[in-house]
Amino acid sequence: MDSSLETAADREQLRRVVIDPVSRVEGHGKVTLLLDEDDHVREARLHIVEFRGFEVFIQGRPYWEVPVMVQRLCGICPVSHHLAASKAMDRVLGIPVTRSAEKLRRLMHYGQILQSHALHFFHLSSPDLLFGFESEVGKRNIVGVAAAYPEVARQGVLLRKFGQEVIRATAGKRIHGTGSVPGGMNRHLAVEDRDALRAEIDHMVEWSRAAVELVKRLHRADPALYDEFGRLRANVMSLVRADGAMDLYHGALRFRDADGKILIDKVPDQSYRSLIREQVKPWSYMKFPYLQQLGPDEGWYQVGPLARVQNCDFIPTPLAEAERREFIDHGRGEPVRATLAYHWARMIEMLHAAETIRDLLGDGDLLEGALLADGERGSEGVGIIEAPRGTLIHHYQVGGDDLVTMCNLIVSTTHNNQAMNTAVREVARRYLDGRKLTEGLLNHIEVAIRAYDPCLSCATHALGKMPLVLELADAGGEVVDRVVRE
Amino acid sequence: MSDSIGMPRVRVATTSLAGCFGCHMSFLDMDERLLELAKVVEFDRSPLTDIKHCGPCDIGLIEGGVCNAENVHVLREFRRNCKTLVAVGACAINGGLPAQRNHLDLGDCLQQVYVKRDGIEEGGVPDDPELPLLLDRVHPIHEVVRVDYFIPGCPPSGDAIWKFLTDLIGGRTPRLAHPLLRFD
Ligand code: SF4
Numbered sequence: 326m327d328s329s330l331e332t333a334a335d336r337e338q339l340r341r342v343v344i345d346p347v348s349r350v351e352g353h354g355k356v357t358l359l360l361d362e363d364d365h366v367r368e369a370r371l372h373i374v375e376f377r378g379f380e381v382f383i384q385g386r387p388y389w390e391v392p393v394m395v396q397r398l399c400g401i402c403p404v405s406h407h408l409a410a411s412k413a414m415d416r417v418l419g420i421p422v423t424r425s426a427e428k429l430r431r432l433m434h435y436g437q438i439l440q441s442h443a444l445h446f447f448h449l450s451s452p453d454l455l456f457g458f459e460s461e462v463g464k465r466n467i468v469g470v471a472a473a474y475p476e477v478a479r480q481g482v483l484l485r486k487f488g489q490e491v492i493r494a495t496a497g498k499r500i501h502g503t504g505s506v507p508g509g510m511n512r513h514l515a516v517e518d519r520d521a522l523r524a525e526i527d528h529m530v531e532w533s534r535a536a537v538e539l540v541k542r543l544h545r546a547d548p549a550l551y552d553e554f555g556r557l558r559a560n561v562m563s564l565v566r567a568d569g570a571m572d573l574y575h576g577a578l579r580f581r582d583a584d585g586k587i588l589i590d591k592v593p594d595q596s597y598r599s600l601i602r603e604q605v606k607p608w609s610y611m612k613f614p615y616l617q618q619l620g621p622d623e624g625w626y627q628v629g630p631l632a633r634v635q636n637c638d639f640i641p642t643p644l645a646e647a648e649r650r651e652f653i654d655h656g657r658g659e660p661v662r663a664t665l666a667y668h669w670a671r672m673i674e675m676l677h678a679a680e681t682i683r684d685l686l687g688d689g690d691l692l693e694g695a696l697l698a699d700g701e702r703g704s705e706g707v708g709i710i711e712a713p714r715g716t717l718i719h720h721y722q723v724g725g726d727d728l729v730t731m732c733n734l735i736v737s738t739t740h741n742n743q744a745m746n747t748a749v750r751e752v753a754r755r756y757l758d759g760r761k762l763t764e765g766l767l768n769h770i771e772v773a774i775r776a777y778d779p780c781l782s783c784a785t786h787a788l789g790k791m792p793l794v795l796e797l798a799d800a801g802g803e804v805v806d807r808v809v810r811e
Numbered sequence: 812m813s814d815s816i817g818m819p820r821v822r823v824a825t826t827s828l829a830g831c832f833g834c835h836m837s838f839l840d841m842d843e844r845l846l847e848l849a850k851v852v853e854f855d856r857s858p859l860t861d862i863k864h865c866g867p868c869d870i871g872l873i874e875g876g877v878c879n880a881e882n883v884h885v886l887r888e889f890r891r892n893c894k895t896l897v898a899v900g901a902c903a904i905n906g907g908l909p910a911q912r913n914h915l916d917l918g919d920c921l922q923q924v925y926v927k928r929d930g931i932e933e934g935g936v937p938d939d940p941e942l943p944l945l946l947d948r949v950h951p952i953h954e955v956v957r958v959d960y961f962i963p964g965c966p967p968s969g970d971a972i973w974k975f976l977t978d979l980i981g982g983r984t985p986r987l988a989h990p991l992l993r994f995d
Binding site for chain 1: 827829830831832833834835836837839840842843845846849853854858859860861862863878879881907908909911912915919920921923924925926928929930931932933934935936937938939941942943945965966968969995
């Protein structure tokens with residue numbers, strides 16, 4: 326697919342502009358643009374500039390430490406790593422997870438989806454959508470939203486708080502808890518916590534519905550922008566439950582092509598390696614995964630809310646399912662691939678998470694029942710989960726001495742690497758090409774990246790973290806125009 | 812900017828170096844109190860705003876240790892501009908989990924991740940000039956600049972951050988009572 330702006334032929338002759346760091350995203354990234362004399366964009370790249378090396382130093386650690394260690398990859402979605410590692414270790418230990426333990430993990434996970442989606446939409450992205458991409462820099466943040474739209478900000482803050490409380494009640498701590506262990510869980514839900522959460526859940530469902538409405542209003546108000554901005558043709562991937570339902574905790578892998586046709590279906594999580602390979606490019610610490618059978622040029626894909634809402638056959642909770650149908654109808658028979666539609670899909674998932682939590686809170690298995698079972702020990706396991714940002718893959722081998730001998734992680738943001746770069750190039754071509762760059766124009770690039778809700782810390786698990794920067798350089802490669810927002 | 816009774820607002824900048832963003836999430840775990848804080852505080856550079864470089868500030872909060880040349884640069888920018896500089900969380904205080912790589916050879920790590928692993932096509936260690944130079948080791952921030960306060964925890968809780976900030980802004984010596992002083 327489109328990679329025409331990836332590498333310019335005559336790089337030495339071009340001017341370099343940089344956005345550094347990309348802000349209101351998690352972690353560190355930067356964007357560089359190379360422009361010619363007439364301000365035409367000739368190259369645009371999103372670089373992930375940090376490296377932390379988790380995959381390497383996890384090797385040699387005892388397996389039971391892993392679910393607690395790996396969540397330090399990411400403080401926004403620690404639960405995803407906590408659970409993906411636990412699921413992989415369930416396999417290593419050959420333990421069938423008990424009913425109570427699985428439900429508790431599901432509750433924790435959907436709590437995390439709720440808090441992360443709320444955080445991303447309200448705290449990070451809403452300023453662009455509510456004030457405009459070129460609005461005043463000083464106001465373009467959650468404090469600005471709180472001043473102009475106090476009720477929107479308040480609901481956003483309280484939705485996130487509720488999700489964090491679900492996590493605390495199941496994991497023991499809001500960030501970097503310890504509730505899930507290889508083979509199961511180490512605690513039940515306390516009755517007091519259950520009651521406190523139940524007292525508030527109806528509000529959360531209602532506010533999540535309001536959030537979906539808000540996004541739909543934005544789409545209706547400016548269809549030319551929302552349906553066109555950063556639109557691209559992409560394959561998609563996610564886990565799907567055996568009956569085709571959206572399931573963010575467990576399922577098998579399904580790919581669809583850019584036209585929405587199912588390419589690959591029902592691939593068990595343990596076999597992900599037969600599908601996906603990764604390419605390394607010298608200018609980013611984040612790898613570029615692709616579907617092996619299509620090769621690196623055609624085989625890249627999107628993950629996350631936009632992919633999931635269209636990859637599943639239905640959402641198993643009624644309010645979110647009604648919203649999914651409306652979303653699909655919006656595409657009039659075509660898959661919806663406009664970058665800003667990520668926000669719409671994300672809010673539909675937040676509503677689904679709220680409904681799922683409400684249903685789970687009525688389940689007695691959360692309060693009692695076995696948390697761990699016995700199993701027959703093996704030596705290898707893969708754990709895959711749909712994290713807020715997309716499919717998260719953990720793969721481990723463990724030796725007879727209980728120490729990890731191999732660790733491979735493919736995190737959600739990494740799957741979206743090519744898609745984000747392509748979106749950046751689309752936006753650069755459409756909105757920046759041939760124009761004098763201003764801060765507001767450069768923010769268009771960041772708006773496209775933000776829509777993916779990238780988690781740059783996760784993505785640089787290899788040994789660092791990812792700064793996001795956008796730069797404009799001159800013929801000698803010197804930075805001439807580094808539009809800085811002060 | 813000033814608040815309704817004309818008091819100048821306290822200017823706060825935050826950044827994440829080699830951290831996981833969890834300390835920033837804990838900052839947001841102040842929940843509704845954030846909206847209260849916003850009445851007396853204004854934000855400078857932070858991952859939560861679009862201000863890309865730190866200007867003169869009253870308080871700078873640093874998450875994460877120092878793992879590459881860029882981190883050093885940003886940390887110095889903060890020290891130059893912030894009257895009070897605070898190390899927030901285990902990574903800023905002692906390097907935290909990322910410092911687990913300190914006993915390994917960096918070149919080996921990069922080879923393992925980008926070249927030797929299964930399923931990699933056209934492997935090679937990324938080496939573009941756009942990528943900041945990695946340091947051999949991950950360092951605590953006090954090895955690079957002077958630090959005024961340290962808040963322990965991985966991450967410190969939202970309550971601990973709230974208590975610390977309200978003390979500091981209120982002109983009191985920040986004190987965390989025993990239950991707020993945790994290292995996990
Ligand atoms: S101290 Fe803990 S929470 Fe804070 S950045 Fe480091 S790993 Fe993340």
